[in-house]
Amino acid sequence: MITINENYLKLQDSYLFSTIAKKVTKFQEENPDKKVIKLGIGDVTLPIVPIVGKAIKEATEEMLKKETFRGYGPEQGYDFLREKIAINDYQKLGITIQKDEIFVSDGTKCDTGNIGEIFSKDNIIAITDPVYPVYLDTNIMAGRTGDYHPNKKQYEKVVYLETTAENNFIPELPKEKVDMIYLCFPNNPTGTVLNKLELTKWVTYAKQNKAIILFDGAYEAFIEEEGIPHSIYEIEGAKEVAIEFRSFSKTAGFTGLRCAYTIIPKELKAYTQKGKEVNLNQLWSRRQCTKFNGVPYITQRAAQSIYTKEGQKQIQENIQYYKENAKRIRQGLQKAGYTVFGGKNAPYIWLKVPNGYTSWEFFDYLLETANIVGTPGSGFGPSGEGYFRLTAFASKENTIEAMERIQNLK
Amino acid sequence: MITINENYLKLQDSYLFSTIAKKVTKFQEENPDKKVIKLGIGDVTLPIVPIVGKAIKEATEEMLKKETFRGYGPEQGYDFLREKIAINDYQKLGITIQKDEIFVSDGTKCDTGNIGEIFSKDNIIAITDPVYPVYLDTNIMAGRTGDYHPNKKQYEKVVYLETTAENNFIPELPKEKVDMIYLCFPNNPTGTVLNKLELTKWVTYAKQNKAIILFDGAYEAFIEEEGIPHSIYEIEGAKEVAIEFRSFSKTAGFTGLRCAYTIIPKELKAYTQKGKEVNLNQLWSRRQCTKFNGVPYITQRAAQSIYTKEGQKQIQENIQYYKENAKRIRQGLQKAGYTVFGGKNAPYIWLKVPNGYTSWEFFDYLLETANIVGTPGSGFGPSGEGYFRLTAFASKENTIEAMERIQNLK
Numbered sequence: 063m064i065t066i067n068e069n070y071l072k073l074q075d076s077y078l079f080s081t082i083a084k085k086v087t088k089f090q091e092e093n094p095d096k097k098v099i100k101l102g103i104g105d106v107t108l109p110i111v112p113i114v115g116k117a118i119k120e121a122t123e124e125m126l127k128k129e130t131f132r133g134y135g136p137e138q139g140y141d142f143l144r145e146k147i148a149i150n151d152y153q154k155l156g157i158t159i160q161k162d163e164i165f166v167s168d169g170t171k172c173d174t175g176n177i178g179e180i181f182s183k184d185n186i187i188a189i190t191d192p193v194y195p196v197y198l199d200t201n202i203m204a205g206r207t208g209d210y211h212p213n214k215k216q217y218e219k220v221v222y223l224e225t226t227a228e229n230n231f232i233p234e235l236p237k238e239k240v241d242m243i244y245l246c247f248p249n250n251p252t253g254t255v256l257n258k259l260e261l262t263k264w265v266t267y268a269k270q271n272k273a274i275i276l277f278d279g280a281y282e283a284f285i286e287e288e289g290i291p292h293s294i295y296e297i298e299g300a301k302e303v304a305i306e307f308r309s310f311s312k313t314a315g316f317t318g319l320r321c322a323y324t325i326i327p328k329e330l331k332a333y334t335q336k337g338k339e340v341n342l343n344q345l346w347s348r349r350q351c352t353k354f355n356g357v358p359y360i361t362q363r364a365a366q367s368i369y370t371k372e373g374q375k376q377i378q379e380n381i382q383y384y385k386e387n388a389k390r391i392r393q394g395l396q397k398a399g400y401t402v403f404g405g406k407n408a409p410y411i412w413l414k415v416p417n418g419y420t421s422w423e424f425f426d427y428l429l430e431t432a433n434i435v436g437t438p439g440s441g442f443g444p445s446g447e448g449y450f451r452l453t454a455f456a457s458k459e460n461t462i463e464a465m466e467r468i469q470n471l472k
Numbered sequence: 473m474i475t476i477n478e479n480y481l482k483l484q485d486s487y488l489f490s491t492i493a494k495k496v497t498k499f500q501e502e503n504p505d506k507k508v509i510k511l512g513i514g515d516v517t518l519p520i521v522p523i524v525g526k527a528i529k530e531a532t533e534e535m536l537k538k539e540t541f542r543g544y545g546p547e548q549g550y551d552f553l554r555e556k557i558a559i560n561d562y563q564k565l566g567i568t569i570q571k572d573e574i575f576v577s578d579g580t581k582c583d584t585g586n587i588g589e590i591f592s593k594d595n596i597i598a599i600t601d602p603v604y605p606v607y608l609d610t611n612i613m614a615g616r617t618g619d620y621h622p623n624k625k626q627y628e629k630v631v632y633l634e635t636t637a638e639n640n641f642i643p644e645l646p647k648e649k650v651d652m653i654y655l656c657f658p659n660n661p662t663g664t665v666l667n668k669l670e671l672t673k674w675v676t677y678a679k680q681n682k683a684i685i686l687f688d689g690a691y692e693a694f695i696e697e698e699g700i701p702h703s704i705y706e707i708e709g710a711k712e713v714a715i716e717f718r719s720f721s722k723t724a725g726f727t728g729l730r731c732a733y734t735i736i737p738k739e740l741k742a743y744t745q746k747g748k749e750v751n752l753n754q755l756w757s758r759r760q761c762t763k764f765n766g767v768p769y770i771t772q773r774a775a776q777s778i779y780t781k782e783g784q785k786q787i788q789e790n791i792q793y794y795k796e797n798a799k800r801i802r803q804g805l806q807k808a809g810y811t812v813f814g815g816k817n818a819p820y821i822w823l824k825v826p827n828g829y830t831s832w833e834f835f836d837y838l839l840e841t842a843n844i845v846g847t848p849g850s851g852f853g854p855s856g857e858g859y860f861r862l863t864a865f866a867s868k869e870n871t872i873e874a875m876e877r878i879q880n881l882k
Contacts, residue, residue: 064684065651065744066750070755071750122529123525125519168578180477180480196763203762317544318768320765332475334481352606352610352613353586
């Protein structure tokens with residue numbers, strides 16, 4: 063008898079953003095005259111920049127000619143892109159990353175989800191709370207968690223690192239021993255950052271406890287303040303304990319094009335149950351060769367194009383546009399009397415919902431009264447209850463209008 | 473202490489095609505003057521057809537404009553593509569497939585690899601022997617196999633369904649009870665097919681044993697004979713027991729563009745350990761929403777374009793081109809005295825290696841003497857020993873030259 067992976071039955075909800083999409087669709091069907099402004103999902107709205115479009119079209123021309131057509135590419139990515147990543151995203155920070163430590167993929171969501179496959183089910187995971195749901199959900203599916211506790215709104219066997227206004231959204235080191243630590247900074251959903259000193263504590267913890275840090279740096283392009291690491295490898299020794307995930311989605315507007323990459327340094331080791339060291343770079347390479355067939359050539363050429371001088375100029379204009387939106391939301395919410403966090407080195411603004419509301423109640427309230435879609439903080443974990451996320455990725459016009467609507471609610 | 477998934481240590485070799493690529497690179501470095509002809513990996517060589525290039529460029533134009541830009545798409549694929557698939561690939565065969573039974577993905581390799589995630593580790597798998605390595609390797613990684621037996625060249629807990637010249641490459645139903653059956657027809661690597669009667673036996677077996685069939689139809693476009701099912705859903709009741717995988721790679725030259733799809737009918741059920749029915753369509757949808765972010769919009773528009781009248785004409789010309797190569801190889805090898813199989817409804821030709829050679833010895837012999845790359849049959853499983861695979865995907869000129877070289881060896 064064919065049996066299912068029963069870990070799936072432990073999942074409490076459908077994927078958060080699918081749930082929101084369904085609620086919004088229903089609202090729009092019932093209120094066809096209302097203009098809904100979406101500040102919910104972290105999806106970009108500016109078109110791809112001209113140089114990216116040009117690169118895709120040129121690469122497509124190559125694909126149309128027999129002499130320059132490319133079929134299956136290397137599962138780990140083309141060297142032309144891996145070289146640009148090594149130079150521009152790391153060498154400029156003073157970090158040496160080899161080409162074959164870079165794995166080009168079709169998304170950080172996929173990579174942070176799939177990476178668990180190379181690790182034992184017995185590892186104890188630590189996640190910040192609130193957290194990007196993919197880290198938790200993929201570990202539930204993999205059987206690395208116990209059952210759900212409806213009262214605590216937590217899964218057994220998972221170490222939740224609370225980040226709230228009380229601790230300035232800086233997670234404390236776990237008291238118990240953990241093996242896999244998911245860190246995302248600039249943070250999704252809170253929009254907060256860790257400085258070098260704070261991040262160093264985590265690298266030290268990982269070394270002392272033979273743990274691994276899964277560092278999601280998808281939003282590093284939004285960092286503007288000094289002293290905030292763009293890469294975990296800015297911390298000495300981090301290559302021995304950390305995998306870093308990066309994406310072109312928010313940096314270069316690739317949410318609809320799909321390109322990201324993951325760094326697995328050769329120094330990075332994990333262990334067999336008996337304590338024998340195993341090279342994770344090789345393990346992940348084997349995984350990718352067996353279960354992945356590489357990112358399209360045209361997409362990799364598109365990603366490469368952003369590393370030119372003109373490409374950098376074009377994507378920086380877009381990042382600046384979103385940063386100004388973040389500022390508008392911060393200031394607009396403050397003007398309306400809200401307490402807000404994040405939005406300075408990140409495209410996410412995290413606000414305290416008014417007293418008397420749960421996060422989901424505030425979601426409904428905002429949708430019904432101001433026709434604005436955000437994301438309930440509790441959707442990101444129990445410590446997100448009482449908070450709400452807005453994103454800076456809408457158009458300038460819609461962002462301004464949204465803030466006007468919120469101010470007029472008062 | 474961070475520990476690895478030790479199932480990876482059970483893997484015997486690196487991924488087959490990576491091993492071959494390394495051998496060929498070494499040979500070329502040592503023999504820079506030799507022109508190597510590659511009939512090894514099943515990668516297309518004709519450029520993408522004009523209508524596909526046009527669709528990509530038009531979709532890229534949309535991505536360049538704010539009004540028509542598309543960010544994250546539906547994880548399951550855009551409706552415009554799913555509708556075309558339902559109509560053209562199924563309705564025309566008299567099969568009703570709903571849009572939401574179709575999951576668009578970036579490759580059949582990924583899908584056949586990832587699908588295992590929704591099933592329990594305790595299921596017994598059956599694979600044909602020889603077999604496309606991904607089915608076996610991904611199950612080893614998932615822990616669904618026991619250890620490797622060096623003598624038998626088999627993994628414990630796996631049911632190997634031998635297909636050799638002795639049984640005309642038609643696998644026999646297993647004597648023991650199995651739960652997950654991987655079938656690929658037209659077959660990779662043997663190039664052989666199953667007729668409707670033979671395939672019906674498997675559907676009946678699956679129903680009687682509450683098993684599931686994972687049917688890889690990546691090569692269906694090469695079927696030319698009557699009575700050979702293009703889809704497993706041509707068999708009555710198959711929707712209750714089968715998942716079908718299809719790809720644009722070989723049908724439309726998408727190996728470098730990455731697009732495929734998987735059908736999970738709503739009738740398809742699996743069970744909890746306690747025997748409760750679970751809907752697999754929903755389970756896979758949850759998996760995709762959590763670990764995948766959809767196929768690029770431009771790629772899905774490209775895939776859609778092949779369903780136009782002009783698109784069909786263009787891709788059929790390419791398929792015809794490869795079919796003629798297959799015929800050339802069949803006839804060329806026969807002329808050189810080889811016993812050959814496949815190559816009639818498939819792009820693969822399976823030949824018996826000369827007496828006294830192992831498959832890998834013949835690989836080296838052919839590379840060194842004729843400078844031709846093929847794939848050793850033993851790389852696909854122990855019953856592939858003594859066989860060798862050539863593919864029809866090279867250029868016409870190279871295929872003709874390769875056959876001349878082989879004939880001149882005699």
